[in-house]
Amino acid sequence: xxxxxxxxxxxxxxxxxxxxxxxxxxxxxxxxxxxxxxxxxxxxxxxxxxxxxxxxxxxxxxxxxxxxxxxxxxxxxxxxxxxxxxxxxxxxxxxxxxxxxxxxxxxxxxxxxxxxxxxxxxxxxxxxxxxxxxxxxxxxxxxxxxxxxxxxxxxxxxxxxxxxxxxxxxxxxxxxxxxxxxxxxxxxxxxxxxxxxxxxxxxxxxxxxxxxxxxxxxxxxxxxxxxxxxxxxxxxxxxxxxxxxxxxxxxxxxxxxxxxxxxxxxxxxxxxxxxxxxxxxxxxxxxxxxxxxxxxxxxxxxxxxxxxxxxxxxxxxxxxxxx
Amino acid sequence: xxxxxxxxxxxxxxxxxxxxxxxxxxxxxxxxxxxxxxxxxxxxxxxxxxxxxxxxxxxxxxxxxxxxxxxxxxxxxxxxxxxxxxxxxxxxxxxxxxxxxxxxxxxxxxxxxxxxxxxxxxxxxxxxxxxxxxxxxxxxxxxxxxxxxxxxxxxxxxxxxxxxxxxxxxxxxxxxxxxxxxxxxxxxxxxxxxxxxxxxxxxxxxxxxxxxxxxxxxxxxxxxxxxxxxxxxxxxxxxxxxxxxxxxxxxxxxxxxxxxxxxxxxxxxxxxxxxxxxxxxxxxxxxxxxxxxxxxxxxxxxxxxxxxxxxxxxx
Numbered sequence: 074x075x076x077x078x079x080x081x082x083x084x085x086x087x088x089x090x091x092x093x094x095x096x097x098x099x100x101x102x103x104x105x106x107x108x109x110x111x112x113x114x115x116x117x118x119x120x121x122x123x124x125x126x127x128x129x130x131x132x133x134x135x136x137x138x139x140x141x142x143x144x145x146x147x148x149x150x151x152x153x154x155x156x157x158x159x160x161x162x163x164x165x166x167x168x169x170x171x172x173x174x175x176x177x178x179x180x181x182x183x184x185x186x187x188x189x190x191x192x193x194x195x196x197x198x199x200x201x202x203x204x205x206x207x208x209x210x211x212x213x214x215x216x217x218x219x220x221x222x223x224x225x226x227x228x229x230x231x232x233x234x235x236x237x238x239x240x241x242x243x244x245x246x247x248x249x250x251x252x253x254x255x256x257x258x259x260x261x262x263x264x265x266x267x268x269x270x271x272x273x274x275x276x277x278x279x280x281x282x283x284x285x286x287x288x289x290x291x292x293x294x295x296x297x298x299x300x301x302x303x304x305x306x307x308x309x310x311x312x313x314x315x316x317x318x319x320x321x322x323x324x325x326x327x328x329x330x331x332x333x334x335x336x337x338x339x340x341x342x343x344x345x346x347x348x349x350x351x352x353x354x355x356x357x358x359x360x361x362x363x364x365x366x367x368x369x370x371x372x373x374x375x376x377x378x379x380x381x382x383x384x385x386x387x388x389x390x391x392x393x394x395x396x
Numbered sequence: 397x398x399x400x401x402x403x404x405x406x407x408x409x410x411x412x413x414x415x416x417x418x419x420x421x422x423x424x425x426x427x428x429x430x431x432x433x434x435x436x437x438x439x440x441x442x443x444x445x446x447x448x449x450x451x452x453x454x455x456x457x458x459x460x461x462x463x464x465x466x467x468x469x470x471x472x473x474x475x476x477x478x479x480x481x482x483x484x485x486x487x488x489x490x491x492x493x494x495x496x497x498x499x500x501x502x503x504x505x506x507x508x509x510x511x512x513x514x515x516x517x518x519x520x521x522x523x524x525x526x527x528x529x530x531x532x533x534x535x536x537x538x539x540x541x542x543x544x545x546x547x548x549x550x551x552x553x554x555x556x557x558x559x560x561x562x563x564x565x566x567x568x569x570x571x572x573x574x575x576x577x578x579x580x581x582x583x584x585x586x587x588x589x590x591x592x593x594x595x596x597x598x599x600x601x602x603x604x605x606x607x608x609x610x611x612x613x614x615x616x617x618x619x620x621x622x623x624x625x626x627x628x629x630x631x632x633x634x635x636x637x638x639x640x641x642x643x644x645x646x647x648x649x650x651x652x653x654x655x656x657x658x659x660x661x662x663x664x665x666x667x668x669x670x671x672x673x674x675x676x677x678x679x680x681x682x683x684x685x686x687x688x689x690x691x692x693x694x695x696x697x698x699x700x701x702x703x704x705x706x707x708x709x710x711x
Contacts, residue, residue: 099599106601110502113494117575118516120568127534128527191429199423200430211434217693218440219629221658222682225665226440229678259433289419310522317524319632324666344526351636356538368530372523379522
């Protein structure tokens, strides 16, 4: 093997230099855009982290600031049975707010889960093509109604109708807010469940029908279990939305912080409390910190529910990919 | 067992199968659930359209509120809403589209940082809107705004509720919408288009700029329009970041407060001294907001269905 002698490349002429410069500019532009695009992608991560940091930061005095703790320390928050932030002796008890949130959410889920899941089953299993094509836009319209409009409807119109039917003493109560809230989350439950049901391979249904099962038996015993993880994810996503939804409950629930088991009592939820009181609060006061503490609770709760829902979605994807 | 008995049994099974009454009832139940949802939508829409359409006149759209908001129009609220969503879109779309490009064109799908971004996008979409409001107050106003004021030696210009902070809060709220739709749009661009461009010697960025983005444009627009429609209807995030109960003037700069349609609805329906007198105005405002979000959603849906048809035609 002959070794070629090292020869220095001939000096570049003008055109050659220009080409090298151009390539360098292109390379530079390439790396800069890559960097910028990466920064954009990480803005989502940064956004989530910033939300966490800044909501928690403002809530921290509840745990650590001695002066704030004197009024709204953790032991007080859970022990005090009343939420009366305005008064000579302000009381920050979480119990009525948590009970109120639970009542509204329970009513909403009791209405929205059957409605959402059953109509998803109808759309994916039984509905003729034409009816399905009419049903989906109706759901999209419902999804597009801003929550403040649903709240308005529940407050101005539906509350009177419900009171006429049930005869409950308080016009605005957990049932009224719960039904309005259900309208807000039905689209979520419907669309996630329907996607999951439609992702079930046709061969599952054909096998079941060929074995002599009726369409209902196929839907109930074959398709629904196969899509179960997706339907569960839809229900959980709806639950997370119900817990955090603000405008509907703020307008339709009556906003009285009462601890009771009666769903026809007026209720005040965590989210509505923040929305109703934050505007009048002195920045940095115990009340301010207490409201951020409520926000932190909402954030953690919905975050956990969403993470579990994400696990279900992943499980469904793997299961159907394996099928 | 005789042949007759066997046939008898078989026919009984057959009968039991063909008369699956429970099944039929349950099927009917699912149809009823769907019908109920549609009916509820129809009742809400019908009610609002019926009581609202008489109020919505040209004068209503162009006049300012008068007499404690029991008369006049809603022009400042419309103006504020439009200014809000425009600012939001300007801040939001570059970030959202950039993130989608990075996720779909650059990132390795199973790398830890890709998963971190996707996890954040998914969970950002699930954060309650009121928490976004708290974040806007805690971060943009109390932290960023205060520090800007101190650094610039101003009194209180940035450290207070303002149009810009509300728009940025909404932008973060809608980031997942834009990322998800833009990524879906990039998915509709065939691989061959990328390969052809790269084979001709184009760089990655040139391929994105001159091949991918033009083809993905309808999808990106869809995302932007959806975010505008959502942004126009969200009230909770702007409650303490910039929306005002009533303003005698229009916002002149991003540091001003503003009136907004959704917030106006909230104010009119909960804090009006005279509910019956406000009702026509209230219904009119609701109808305007609904029409606005619907027109936007309709455009987005049409654009998306065209995009999906193109995707389906390719497979």
